[in-house]
Amino acid sequence: MQSSFKRVLTGILFIGAAVLAGCGNNESDTSGGNGTNSGEGVLTVSIEENYSDYFEAIKGDFEEEHGVTVEFVFREQLEQAEALPLDGPADIGPDVMMIPYDRIGQLAQQGNLATVTIPDDGRFNETDIQQVTVDDQIYGMPYLLETLVLYYNKDLLDTEPTSFEDLEALMEDDQYDFEVESGMNTGFIANWLDFYYSYGLFAGYGGYIFGDNGTDPSDIGLNNEGSVEALNYLTEWYAKWPQGMLDEGTVGDFVDQSFIDGKTAAVINGPWGAANYEEGGVDFGVTTIPTLPNGENYQPFAGGRGWVISNYAKDVDLSQAWLEYITTHENQLEFYETVQQIPANIETRKVLLEEGTEVEAAVVEQYENANPMPNIPQTAEVWDNAKNMIFDTVSGNKSAKQSADDAVKVIQQLIEQKYE
Template sequence: MKKSRSLWVTLGMIPVLSLALAACGGNEADSDNGGDGNGEASGETNMEDFEVEAEEGAELTLWSDGDEQLEWAEEMAASFEEEHGITVEVEEVSQEDAPERLATDGPSGQAADVFASTHDRIGRAISAGLVLENFWPEEYEENFLEASIEATSFDGMLYGYPTGIETYALFYNEELVDEEPGSMDEMIDMAADLTDGDQYGFMMEPANFYFNYAFIGGYGGYVFGDDNTNVDDIGLNNEGAVEGVELLTTMRDEVLSGLTAEDITADIKTALFEEGSLGFDIDGPWAVRGYEDAGVDFNVMPLPELSNGEVPTSFSGTRGFYVNSYSEFPDAASLLAQHMSSEESLLAAFETTGQLPPHVDIAESDEIQSDEIASAFLEQAQSAVPMPNVPEMPLVWEPMESAVIDVWNNDTDIQEALDQAVSTIETAIEEQQQ
């Protein structure tokens, strides 16, 4: 197989309809383009005439993840400084921690002007008014993958500047698997034949809703209605959701009989794949480097189609940069976020970190398409569903994972288990909204 560089990534389709220039208070961009100086645009804005200029004397702080991400961020900040003459201090703050720190440090003026976050963690900060809208939504909608635009939008408005997209796919050991399966049923049959003693044909984490949603969604289940924006409509106990969990029980019975949900952890299946004792493994691009370092002869393919002819709808995540609405220099900060998500920066991110670029032209380039592993994840991403970024999403994970564990371990009726999970989610949402 053709080996790729390490893939470290963090992967949607609501059209962004208008250009929003609202910030925390007025700025030069408002007045220069016909605004009223209070963040409200007066009439339509001509994209060709729209130009943002950095505030005089601007100095910026950028929060980025560490390791390779930090190295890339520092290089891009340096190129921004050279181009604009604006000093950028780069600090290591993880994309998981940044939105929470913004909530406390933003209003006090202690937060970064620009920060990295995954799209599913940013919803609360946006709804609290802590994030400035993207100044160039039409340009981003035209040039970026739909999945990344939907993921970094909130209530129909684009806030993020996408820099990376990820989802999971099917790894397979080429020493054990002769050819790629054409369907999920075929994969299960192949895995059953490979399972013998300490060798397993297939493993995935049944208790992890992040992974098993692919089957629930592929058969027609969904988290929230209206493209995961209507929390009053939960589709996790409909007919499709039941069929998706039934597929999990088929995997259990045909390949993983005798193993409880707790027996199949990420560490266990990773160890088995690294030692060559696992045929198929559903995992994400973060697993690539470890498997390469272990010397496994493997490849990656999109998740095989289901019995209904549909491709499993894996969850996707999109990493992006966001602008702090309390920034003293909102125009300069927006220009920095734009720079971090430019074609040049995204190509550098792929070369430095393996992060898959959500930019259409780069994703379709020979450099990406010639990489078997990168192109397989990007192909799966076309069928993926962005994890909901509404504040109610954290209330979904535990009830759904508990439901699947109950079915897997105790053969509880699937409809009954899912009905209980949805009831628990609905109650939690009602309490949160009070």
């Protein structure tokens, strides 16, 4: 799944037309009914169909231990999240479901989620728990993780870049000169017009979206000293890149194709990029994103998905037990081996560091320096305005400070209009 897709959906108001009660009636529903919690002794679990083999394989032990039947409803996660506000009160929604972290905040604030207890056994760290925390209450169980990493072409580089100075050196290599535009170079490129990709640079310089770990929308840090410094550093990069790097509609494809064609030695992307690069025949390596010029780590968003309990579930205690069961190391390891996605359980992540693919190990390592994306609804007002801020600065329309101040002013106005 493209992170930009998830990001756009952050905080969007749920639209009733898309979540009519009839959506609960799914032909793939293994219960044979309408996909609802059908009463005592039944736990209804909403999953995407590609997970069915794994969950069918492990549900037996849970059913035996608790004397219940686990029934699955196959539904796309974002669709299920949008449906809950109507399906739940109508008593046709599932008891538990997996959804992206950035959907938890609004669902919780709307009263659609039950609180969850995280087992006190060290299976998750503070970053994981922050992903599922809203207004100091925990509303989910961490399950999957993802973040950005650095891909580099092994045919072009003998060693992996470890600092941004290494990346800057690539821009002095004439083998990466952009033929169509004199003086431009593509040794290293990144879609920094997209704030999902550039946030790690802002955070590394001391910028932030909202204060108090992303929970205080009255404190916007996109125009502080660190953010302005980050914008000025971005401007230095865009002065060396082709004009196409400012084309919002095509820049993502340009970055990928340039890397595949061997015209770029290193790019920033998420784990979802690996399949495209493999198909393109690139002999690539994967590592954590290099250290910034100020000596600080690049701090991208920590993302992923967690399990939540509907506030309309028939048996919240049983739902809690399911969440605890599926997030044990044993079950998370089997999940990884079955579907090849990166689990949140810390013990399982340690296994991936030693035995996983290069992509998986890099994601797990980078995640340690990642910041949870704010999951409050007000975050929806940030993305376009942050993009405009970056564009206005690097294109020379405004100074970094003026661009940042203007963006923050607009974000503040939108928050006052929509949320206060």
